[in-house]
Amino acid sequence: MDWEEKISDFYGYLKLERNFSENTIDAYVRDIQKLKSFAEEYLDGVAASQISYEQIQEYLYHLSKDKYSERSQARWISSIKTFFKYLHEDDYREGNPATLIEAPKMGLYLPDTLSFEEIETISSSVDKSTLLGQRNFTMIETLYGCGLRVSELVNIKYSNINFKEDYIRVEGKGSKVRLVPMPEYTKNILLEYTRDTRPNMKIGDKxxxxxxxxxxxxxxxxxxxxxxxKDIVEKAGIKKTISPHTFRHSFATHLLQNGADLRYIQELLGHSSITTTEIYTHLENEELREAILKYHPRNQ
Structure with a gap:
């Protein structure tokens, strides 16, 4: 009961006091549930109020043997540190056993990006002969055309699309609302889908x-x-690790490559910090070299 009750309280703390997104909350709670299971199976059922620094280290060592990525390990540690910091501040335990735990050092993480030609290849590989195929095609074009997160895409409502003014009202991380402009090409695809395709699909009353x-x-x-x-990318023959987020990253990268100001890209992506935008947007070394050759006054 000790673990379950405190995990439930932790969920409320993350949601109401920290205002974390549902996806982040779910990830943190899953991480603590795994620690609870480990404590029950390997640590004689030690309570959350009694678990020690050494026992948490034992748990992390147990996980590390499965060769998870540094990003996954950093997330576990963040979840654990946040959980025990909450228990300590809530006067549930005297000390915080996670204070001295250090996250792995991480370099700059740059996911695969797609060239415009690869975007075209993937888009043209979708079988649009079915209603679901037309839906899939529209989802991909909306991800790339508007730079949305997948969580934002699946929550788009008709009432949030303004076809006259060419924008979508999007609720991003931390319930932050932004207006995302639709390129004419993307707008026409969405308009055709909502007008001709979706009315013929099965639609639940709610x-x-x-x-x-x-x-x-x-x-x-x-x-x-x-x-x-993943299925469409495999059929397209693209040999990269692609996720929905890759289209968002490619959206930002292509805007930067074509001269868009980084501040505008920050607003379009809904980033609170320009530093985050800089991580998402990178240029190839050859393109940087060409920029110097073309624009530096010593080279004129």
Missing amino acids: YQDIVFLNSRGAPISRVMVFIII
Whole structure:
């Protein structure tokens, strides 16, 4: 009861006091649930109020043997440190056993990006002869055309699309709302889908306002979007690790390459910090070299 009760309280703390997104909350809670299971199986059922620094280290060592990525390890440690900091500040335990735990050192993480030609190849590989194929094509073009997160894509509502003013009202991380402009090309694809395709699909009574639905007429899940994109990319013959987020990263990179100001890209992506935008947007060394050759006054 000790673990379950405190994990439940932790969920409320993350949601109400820290204002974390549902996806982050789910990840943190899953991490602590795994620690609870380990404590029950390997640590004689030690309570959350009694677990020690050495026992948490034992748990992390147990996980590390499965060769998880540094990013995964950093997330576990962040979850654990946040959980025990909360218990300590809530006067549930005298000390914080996670204070001295250090996260792995991480370099700059740059996921694969797609060239515009690769975007075109993937888009043209979608079988648009079916209603679901047309939906998949529209999802990919919307991810790339508007630079959305997958969580933002699956939550798009009809009532949030303004076809006259060419923008989508999007609720991002931390419930921050932004207006994302639609390029004419993307707008026409969305308009055709909402007008000609979706009315012919199965639509649940409660989901009349949701744009992207699964075959049962309910909102499509983030996981299903990942699966769909993975399948399409394989058929397209693209040998890269691609996820829905790759289209968002490519959106930002292509805007930067074509001269867009980094501050504008920050607003379009909904980043609170320009530093985050700089991580998402990078240029190839050859392009940087060409920029120097073309624009530096000593080279004129």
